[in-house]
Amino acid sequence: MRPHDATPAWDREIAVPFRHRVWFTDGSLDPANPAFAHALRCACPGREAPRRMAAFVDSGVLAAWPDLTEKLYRYLLAHDGLPELMWVESMQGGEACKNDPSCVEDVLDAVNNVKIDRHSVLLAIGGGAVLDAVGFGAAIAHRGVRHVRMPTTVLAQDDSAMGVKNGVNRGAKKNFTGAFAPPDAVVCDRAFLATLPDAVWRGGFSEAVKIALLKDPALFETLERDGPAIRARSMDAAWPVIMRSAELHARHIMDGGDPFETREARPLDHGHWAAHRLESMTGFELPHGEAVGIGLALDTVYARRIGLLQQEQATRILQVLASLGLARSHPMLASMDEVLWGLEEFREHLGGMLSITLMRDIGHPIEVHEIDRVAMEESAAELLKTNE
Ligand SMILES: NC(=O)c1ccc[n+]([C@@H]2O[C@H](COP(=O)([O-])OP(=O)(O)OC[C@H]3O[C@@H](n4cnc5c(N)ncnc54)[C@H](O)[C@@H]3O)[C@@H](O)[C@H]2O)c1
Ligand SMILES: [Zn+2]
Incomplete structure (x- = not known):
């Protein structure tokens, strides 16, 4: 070692590949529709130990689709090799979830409580705001667990869910706290768009x-x-x-x-x-x-x-x-x-x-x-x- 040498001991480029997978579909939770099952299998590939899943659903989506949780359970049961759904929680829809730090805390608590490890998956169903907040929780829990986005608004499907950004607001500053973390799968289901307010x-x-x-x-x-x-x-x-x-x-x-x-x-x-x-x-x-x-x-x-x-x-x-x-x-x-x-x-x-x-x-x-x-x-x- 030469203490005053400006040359680094080594200087290497590291490439970290990731896959970007997006599905466009209609009626993703109809058991006859294989798209969501395929997305989950890709996001969470087969291994010996059982895989687990926790889901956060936009409160606006739950209000418009009151049987959504039941449909989700039924869908997962109808297909082999999918993760076990351990937890479903509602998250306040809209910008409110990005302004309230307790929403990200809720995601971290769920990951901890139901033992979502790095081979399990966090599912976010909702508008761009809920996807941003859940994605941020997924990015920082265990330094990053797998996450699947199911965007339910026009903006989330035509823009926000496609990217690699996650984050929440801090004070009046938009997206001040966040992380780049590509989703493991994105399923855009046009059926959700029918219940959007104008x-x-x-x-x-x-x-x-x-x-x-x-x-x-x-x-x-x-x-x-x-x-x-x-x-x-x-x-x-x-x-x-x-x-x-x-x-x-x-x-x-x-x-x-x-x-x-x-x-x-x-x-x-x-x-x-x-x-x-x-x-x-x-x-x-x-x-x-x-x-x-x-x-x-x-x-x-x-x-x-x-x-x-x-x-x-x-x-x-x-x-x-x-x-x-x-x-x-x-x-x-x-x-x-x-x-x-x-x-x-x-x-x-x-x-x-x-x-x-x-x-x-x-x-x-x-x-x-x-x-x-x-x-x-x-x-x-x-x-x-x-x-x-
Ligand atoms: N990460 C990114 O790259 C990126 C890019 C663009 C925008 N964004 C963020 O996305 C957010 C805006 O997202 P948005 O336009 O999707 O709106 P939103 O997430 O704020 O949702 C708007 C409202 O629609 C409701 N809702 C959602 N889906 C519904 C459905 N299917 N039926 C009935 N109600 C439903 C929600 O509960 C909420 O009240 C902003 O926070 C913005 O900063 C992020
Ligand atoms: Zn934008």
Whole structure:
């Protein structure tokens, strides 16, 4: 050993492979449907010792599907080689579970009490918030137990469940405490979407608009054509959009070379700097999906005002949001001093340089590193005025 040598003793790259498996199905808990059984077998491959499972279910899902626990038990009994369900618990749905630290504690207690080891599985059934909170518990219990996501909202199926992020809020800071932990399987069951309240249904399509803007002009055109049908809850119109949006999110995360977000550019966070800020300014009363719609509108008007985006394209984007029934403004946009703090939080979260994704055309994103505060304030004023 040479105490003053700057050269490391060794310097090796370690690759840790993981599998990303997603199912799209209808009626996943019908015993005749093999998708969920296959997902569980993949997530929790066969071994001698019996495997165990604990499940957390979104309280909103349980209210809409009161026989869900019974169906889950029946499904597991109908198939061979599946883990034994040791525990089912309701978790408060919506942002409340990410704001209440006792929800993650409940997950850790369940893992401990029913002995979920690293060969067992935690199942999360619910919206993006419940998946985030349960996934975080799964990531830190025993330094990571297997977890399977069953997303039950549009947003969770077309975006959040595809990723590798888990986490909860701390104080007013969104997703401050969290972990990157890929799920072992994801089962998107469109049957769940039928019981969504209208606002939750609509809110989920803001992420589809976002990913279409970033990556897929054809998907954007589909949204332009089918926006009114989607808003009227046509599953025929909505399901292909949800699957395509999920695929684009998954591809970006898994094939984009930066699944754990070590780089500064975060295109999937387009529209999110303002969205996260508005969520926190409203005490999380404004749901994420709706906030993203407003964040997209704000960044669209801003891009047009600074001459980056043509008027015609900006109008198309604002119209698509409107046709899906998404709000493009919020009274809090009158407090732009406070909203603009979101940029500082975003910079802090990225760790150094500010990097905001804007659109210069549909399908053509660009990273900018500075925001003109006056033009952003004028953009907010314009949105407030057009929505009066
Ligand atoms: N991890 C990620 O990569 C990622 C990505 C995007 C968003 N998110 C997070 O996802 C959360 C938003 O998720 P969301 O839009 O799915 O909403 P949500 O989880 O807040 O749920 C909204 C409401 O719908 C109810 N609900 C859920 N499924 C239902 C069903 N099938 N029938 C009836 N009611 C149902 C819930 O109980 C809740 O009241 C935010 O916290 C956001 O930060 C995470
Ligand atoms: Zn989002």
